[in-house]
Amino acid sequence: MSGTAQIGVTGLAVMGRNLARNFARNGLTVAVHNRSRSRTDALVEEFGSEGTFVPAGSAEEFVAALERPRRLVIMVKAGEPTDAVIQEFVPLLEPGDVIIDGGNAHFEDTRRRERELRERGIHFVGAGISGGEEGALNGPSIMPGGPAESYESLGPLLERIAAKAPDGTPCVSHVGPDGAGHFVKMVHNGIEYADMQLIGEAYHLLREVAGYSPAKIAETFRGWNDGRLDSYLIEITAQVLAHTDAETGKPFVDVVADRAEQKGTGRWTVQIALDLGVPVSGIAEAVFARSLSGHAELREASRSLPGPVAEPLDEAAAARFADRVEQALYASKVVSYTQGFHQIQAGSEAYDWGVDPGAVAALWRAGCIIRAAFLDRIRAAYDGRPELPSLLADKDFAAEIGAAQEDWREVVATAARQGVPAPGFAAALAYYDALRAPRLPATLTQGQRDYFGAHTYRRTDRDGAFHTLWGGDRSEVTA
Ligand code: 6PG
Numbered sequence: 001m002s003g004t005a006q007i008g009v010t011g012l013a014v015m016g017r018n019l020a021r022n023f024a025r026n027g028l029t030v031a032v033h034n035r036s037r038s039r040t041d042a043l044v045e046e047f048g049s050e051g052t053f054v055p056a057g058s059a060e061e062f063v064a065a066l067e068r069p070r071r072l073v074i075m076v077k078a079g080e081p082t083d084a085v086i087q088e089f090v091p092l093l094e095p096g097d098v099i100i101d102g103g104n105a106h107f108e109d110t111r112r113r114e115r116e117l118r119e120r121g122i123h124f125v126g127a128g129i130s131g132g133e134e135g136a137l138n139g140p141s142i143m144p145g146g147p148a149e150s151y152e153s154l155g156p157l158l159e160r161i162a163a164k165a166p167d168g169t170p171c172v173s174h175v176g177p178d179g180a181g182h183f184v185k186m187v188h189n190g191i192e193y194a195d196m197q198l199i200g201e202a203y204h205l206l207r208e209v210a211g212y213s214p215a216k217i218a219e220t221f222r223g224w225n226d227g228r229l230d231s232y233l234i235e236i237t238a239q240v241l242a243h244t245d246a247e248t249g250k251p252f253v254d255v256v257a258d259r260a261e262q263k264g265t266g267r268w269t270v271q272i273a274l275d276l277g278v279p280v281s282g283i284a285e286a287v288f289a290r291s292l293s294g295h296a297e298l299r300e301a302s303r304s305l306p307g308p309v310a311e312p313l314d315e316a317a318a319a320r321f322a323d324r325v326e327q328a329l330y331a332s333k334v335v336s337y338t339q340g341f342h343q344i345q346a347g348s349e350a351y352d353w354g355v356d357p358g359a360v361a362a363l364w365r366a367g368c369i370i371r372a373a374f375l376d377r378i379r380a381a382y383d384g385r386p387e388l389p390s391l392l393a394d395k396d397f398a399a400e401i402g403a404a405q406e407d408w409r410e411v412v413a414t415a416a417r418q419g420v421p422a423p424g425f426a427a428a429l430a431y432y433d434a435l436r437a438p439r440l441p442a443t444l445t446q447g448q449r450d451y452f453g454a455h456t457y458r459r460t461d462r463d464g465a466f467h468t469l470w471g472g473d474r475s476e477v478t479a
Contacts, residue, residue, distance in 0.1 A: 003065035005031035005054045007157055009073045010062060010085060012039040016075030017047075018136035019102065019129070019161070024051025026160040031056055031065035063092040069123075070097040071154060078103045086113060095121025098150045102129045104265050107145075107179030107186060107272075111351075114146060114178040123150035126178070128185020130368035131163065139163030141368035142172035143188070143360075145181025145353075163367025166376070171367045175360065176353035183272075183347050184360055187340050190269025190283040192369050193262070194336035195233050197286035197424040202329045203241065203253075205411065208420045210321050211312025214251035218242035224326055228400075229333070231372030260290035269343070276350060278343045281431050282336040285423040308419035321414070327407035332428035334401060337378060338391040339431070358382035392435065401432070 008031035009020040016034075020043065023030045033056040034040045040055045047053075056062035063070060070093060074085050082103055089099065099122060101110065110126030117124040125146035129136065142162050144151060151174040162172035175181040199221075206212045206220060218241035225234045243252035266287050273280040292299075313321055341357050348355035361379035364370055381394040391397055412429050415422035434440060446457035447468075456465040456479040465479040 002068045003031065003054070004067060005029045005065045006067055007031070007071045007073060008033065008054075008056075008062055008066050009075055010034065010059075010089075011075035012043055013075070014133045015102070015129070015136045016073075017043050018133055019073065019075060019140075020053070021047050021050055022137055022139070022161040023157070024053055027051065028157060028160070029054060031062055033059070033062035059088050059092060063089065068094075068096070069153060070094075071100065071157070072098070073100045073102050075102050078105045079109070082109070083113075086117075090117070090120065090122065093120075093122055096123070098123040098125060098154055100125040100127050100144070100146075100154065101182075102127050104128070104185065104189070104263070105182050106268060107181075107183040109179075110145065110182045111179040118147075123147050125150055125154065126182040127158075128175075128181050128188065130185065130188055130364075130370075132369065135163065135367050139171075139367050141188075141363050141366065141371070143175050143181045143184045143363055144172065145175050145177060145179055145183075147177065148174055163371075165362065165365040169362065169365075171363050171365060173359050173363060175363075176348065176355045178353075179351070180348070180353040180355055183351075183353075184344060184355065184363075186265055186268050186272065187343050187347075188364065188368060188370060189265035190273075190280060190286075190343070191336055191340040192233075193266035193269075193286040193290070194282040194340075194424065195231075195333060195370055197289050198282075198329055198332050198336065198428075199233055199237050200289075201415075201422045201424050202325050203237070205325055205415060205420055205422065206322060208310040209313060209414060209418050210318035210325075212318065212322070214241045214253050220322055224329075227326075228330055228374060229326065229372075230374075232369060233372075259294045259296060261294070262287070262290050266290075269340075272347070273343050276343065276346045278339070278346045279431060280339040280343055281427040282332065282339055282424055285427040289421075289423055308417065310418040310420050321411075324407035324411050327404040328411035328425050331401050331404040331408045331432075332425050334374075334391065334397055335428035335431055336424075341378070341382075341391055356382070356386075357388075358386070390435070392432070 006028045007023055009016050010033040012034040020030050020032050029052040031054040032040050032043055037057050044053050044055050054065040056065055072089060074082060076082055076085050082101055082105060105126055114124040123146060125144050128143035129140045131140035139162055142158050158172045159170040162170040165171055175184050203217055206217045218238045221234055221238040241253060245252050245255045248255055270280060270284045270287050344355055344357055344360060358379045361375050365375045382388055388394060408429055412426050449455040450457050450467055451470045454467055456467045458465060466476050467479045468474055468476050
């Protein structure tokens with residue numbers, strides 16, 4: 001027997017509840033289910049007027065409420081809880097039904113689940129959903145992977161609830177098979193970490209070197225948000241910095257413990273990049289910066305180490321420095337996105353997904369945490385040149401980076417001279433210089449490796465692998 005609900009959501013914590021409301025507000029009949037019935041009842045009681053909900057008290061009732069092919073969205077914690085819910089529902093489903101995992105699952109888990117369920121004729125869609133609670137309710141960026149066939153019936157429903165880009169395009173499209181959607185969401189989160197780290201470094205430099213107050217820095221960020229740095233994270237940064245702690249009357253940022261936490265998706269990005277051999281140094285520095293901030297005892301023990309203390313600039317010099325920081329922030333941000341898209345392309349090649357980087361950039365134009373005006377330019381760069389080897393090879397981005405050179409380098413040098421940590425800015429600049437260097441010290445690395453491990457090396461003047469008899473007459477032999 002088939003039900004009437006076009007889609008169902010199981011797992012009604014804030015994200016799941018808001019997603020169910022979003023579907024209902026957009027005219028869909030939504031079956032809703034939660035392990036504890038009280039949450040289901042609370043949703044219908046509080047938001048039942050927003051649309052048509054079909055509350056289900058059990059997995060059986062939930063499945064029976066769904067039209068064929070059934071579409072079930074799972075919104076529970078990643079990992080074992082997701083596997084448990086899948087195991088609970090699979091016996092109740094039939095070939096052609098679709099399970100959508102909207103959590104922050106590891107893409108390898110999604111690949112496993114998709115493979116296992118495909119054998120039972122059930123479609124498994126791992127969908128990255130970005131935008132937090134607000135996005136889930138009013139329009140997230142959605143990155144669904146899985147079988148292209150399932151997107152045919154699922155896509156139109158997701159397009160109703162997705163955020164809309166400035167040109168009205170829904171920020172959802174089929175990313176690629178099996179784990180492609182969750183992989184792209186993972187990289188989104190890695191870029192998010194890098195973006196947040198760079199913004200944090202810009203704030204820290206304006207605070208310590210320019211001598212600006214949080215309120216003044218908020219004003220600076222508001223100004224930057226009117227230009228090429230226009231983005232959600234810059235926008236909310238201005239609001240966070242302008243916020244005053246009600247209890248103490250102090251700037252909010254001055255009463256917050258400076259130990260960053262992380263649920264782990266940014267960490268995954270770096271782990272996978274290491275496996276793929278993709279240098280995501282900006283994202284890695286962001287993850288390590290969060291880790292370092294959490295080592296309170298190590299930091300306390302290091303507090304008295306010798307080094308400079310930043311001396312704030314005078315007003316005119318501070319204003320000039322702030323302009324330089326905008327250049328450094330923008331250039332470093334372009335590098336972080338360059339690294340992220342490189343990882344997406346490397347993952348797509350490694351797993352044969354056929355991910356379109358321009359389409360990914362289009363998905364991120366609205367709804368997600370890294371939404372930014374310049375993503376439309378990234379989309380255009382890849383759409384205009386699908387074989388683009390690097391975002392930095394795009395002539396417009398290359399020109400902007402070129403114009404930022406002097407300021408970017410001055411900011412990194414000032415940070416080093418003043419003892420203000422700017423690992424993101426510095427890593428981005430080092431990556432940029434390494435990419436453009438005609439020769440790298442990897443030459444010496446290869447010689448060292450051959451000396452102590454006979455690992456061989458290649459030559460610039462002929463093909464083949466070679467080894468030098470370091471312990472003997474130091475003649476060279478072909479390996
Ligand atoms: C999003 C966010 C979200 C993120 C949490 C936790 O796209 O909506 O990226 O998925 O996982 O905000 O972030 P942390 O990893 O910093 O804890």
